[in-house]
Amino acid sequence: MRVGDLLIETPVILAPMAAVTDLPFRTVAEELGVGFTITEFLSAHALAVGDKKTAGKMTASLDGRRFGVQIFGREEGPMGEAARMAVAIGASLVDINMGCPAKRVVAGECGSALMREPAMAARLVKVVVDAVPANIPVTVKHRAGWNQDNLNAPEFACALVDAGAKMITVHGRTRTQGFSGKSDNAIIKRVRDAVPAHIPVVGNGDVVDIEGYLRMRAETGCDAVMIGRGALGNPWLFERLREITAGRPDPGPPSLASRLEVFRKHVALIERLKSGPRTLHEVRKACAWYARGLYGCNALRLAVWETKDLAGARVLVEEFFARLIDRQDRLGLPPEGERRSMDGEDAAADEAA
Ligand SMILES: Cc1cc2nc3c(=O)[nH]c(=O)nc-3n(C[C@H](O)[C@H](O)[C@H](O)COP(=O)(O)O)c2cc1C
Numbered sequence: 292m293r294v295g296d297l298l299i300e301t302p303v304i305l306a307p308m309a310a311v312t313d314l315p316f317r318t319v320a321e322e323l324g325v326g327f328t329i330t331e332f333l334s335a336h337a338l339a340v341g342d343k344k345t346a347g348k349m350t351a352s353l354d355g356r357r358f359g360v361q362i363f364g365r366e367e368g369p370m371g372e373a374a375r376m377a378v379a380i381g382a383s384l385v386d387i388n389m390g391c392p393a394k395r396v397v398a399g400e401c402g403s404a405l406m407r408e409p410a411m412a413a414r415l416v417k418v419v420v421d422a423v424p425a426n427i428p429v430t431v432k433h434r435a436g437w438n439q440d441n442l443n444a445p446e447f448a449c450a451l452v453d454a455g456a457k458m459i460t461v462h463g464r465t466r467t468q469g470f471s472g473k474s475d476n477a478i479i480k481r482v483r484d485a486v487p488a489h490i491p492v493v494g495n496g497d498v499v500d501i502e503g504y505l506r507m508r509a510e511t512g513c514d515a516v517m518i519g520r521g522a523l524g525n526p527w528l529f530e531r532l533r534e535i536t537a538g539r540p541d542p543g544p545p546s547l548a549s550r551l552e553v554f555r556k557h558v559a560l561i562e563r564l565k566s567g568p569r570t571l572h573e574v575r576k577a578c579a580w581y582a583r584g585l586y587g588c589n590a591l592r593l594a595v596w597e598t599k600d601l602a603g604a605r606v607l608v609e610e611f612f613a614r615l616i617d618r619q620d621r622l623g624l625p626p627e628g629e630r631r632s633m634d635g636e637d638a639a640a641d642e643a644a
Pocket of ligand 1: 306307308309310311330331332361388390391432462495496497498517518519520521
């Protein structure tokens with residue numbers, strides 16, 4: 292897929308997720324084969340006034356890999372300034388968030404609130420396009436519309452493209468839906484049909500496996516798929532999709548040993564790249580993700596939440612996987628491991644039994 296001059300070989304993008312898609316998580320996804328990653332949304336205003344915490348989240352991918360920075364706001368000056376800051380740290384793409392449904396963001400008339408102001412949204416795109424060099428594509432991520440009665444994504448996307456946007460990502464839910472209900476592929480198809488063919492449209496919403504990816508591509512005609520929650524604790528989805536989209540065989544789900552190996556890598560990255568009191572919290576989250584859906588995951592999650600230090604959390608996870616690998620050997624379970632659902636319900640049922 293080509294976004295302006297930027298070539299993204301694997302048509303799969305890691306969805307920006309606040310407090311989730313930090314540099315450690317993006318690195319894991321990139322090393323497993325995701326096509327592209329984008330930072331979580333960052334307030335243009337905060338960046339422009341020099342807020343250190345926000346600037347600390349604007350991180351370049353490791354080893355020179357290309358990446359995007361997502362910004363949000365509605366003030367022209369700060370939007371331009373934030374985009375220039377992104378380019379200064381090496382971003383290959385600047386994405387504008389026009390989809391966030393959070394009350395505090397909408398109250399500031401940013402995020403998805405901009406879907407009610409297409410002219411203002413288009414002006415912001417133009418401001419950002421003018422602020423960055425011509426080879427840096429400016430893109431927008433938005434929703435289906437404000438609510439069911441205002442599904443304006445197709446017209447909205449066209450207005451943004453006229454203003455200079457080089458890629459549109461559509462999450463098939465409305466603002467009022469938040470994260471409830473289902474993402475609607477039909478509205479994504481309508482956007483794909485409306486936007487000029489040379490502008491890629493990325494479909495987003497509820498894709499958690501290969502079938503979901505294929506369905507999204509087939510039902511919408513989108514050029515790539517963005518995956519968020521489905522990648523939590525399951526970054527192997529990116530490896531499998533990289534192989535499949537390149538026409539190679541599906542490597543299949545990871546073994547328990549591979550899960551443990553990537554968990555170790557993720558924790559090592561957290562320890563290397565993050566500091567301060569949040570580190571333990573980040574490691575606890577990673578423990579829960581990598582164990583999700585596996586036999587005994589709930590007990591592990593509770594134990595990890597009670598540990599007081601990183602070493603303790605690491606030991607609990609090592610022991611958890613050692614027990615699972617032993618159990619798998621004893622019971623002759625299939626090599627793909629025991630993870631059967633994204634939400635752990637099966638495992639919870641197992642534990643209860
Ligand atoms: C915890 C969390 C944080 C999110 N933060 C952002 C964000 O910073 N920027 C953004 O555009 N979308 C954000 N989203 C929305 C996701 O990018 C994505 O559109 C949504 O989760 C639907 O995709 P999925 O079903 O693959 O998760 C966030 C979602 C979650 C669950």
